[in-house]
Amino acid sequence: MTDMTRRAFGALAFATTAATLTGASAFAAGHSVEHTVTIQGHSFSPKNLTVNAGDTVTFVNQDGAPHTATANSKAFDTGRLRKGSKATLKFSTAGRYPYFCEFHPGMKGSITVQG
Ligand SMILES: [Cu+2]
Structure with a gap:
């Protein structure tokens, strides 16, 4: 949503x-919950987030620089987010999903999905 x-x-x-x-x-x-990960100062906040299967996570870029949230496994990818842009992803499958920014590989986070 x-x-x-x-x-x-x-x-x-x-x-x-x-x-x-x-x-x-x-x-x-x-029973689905909407979570938000804010991208600011070249970091994801919260950096590590645990959700339940079926929840959504909205990534919001507050930086002037473009960012992505791209799963190491490529299981998900927000694509390029400009300043003020957001992308909402639904997590249906339990597991741990480390991710990074394609433009700034030092930017890392993880989503853990509980089944
Ligand atoms: Cu970035």
Whole structure:
């Protein structure tokens, strides 16, 4: 789920109570949590993040320099993120996913997915 859809949904929820209830129950049924990793000062924060399978992680680049979050295994890749850009990835398979920035290989982090 992107921030854009969240904002759109929020606007709808204010419009009618029915939309709020429907959305809330649908969200709760999935038990999925949205996490955020901020990229700032050429580092990922939090550097190491543990999530549950089915959760999403949004990588947000706050730096002037472009960055990526690219799994060592290539299991995921945000692609090039410009300043202010973000990418949301869903993690469905348990495991540990070390990742790095393609432009700055010294930038490293990891996502651990619990099944
Ligand atoms: Cu980088």
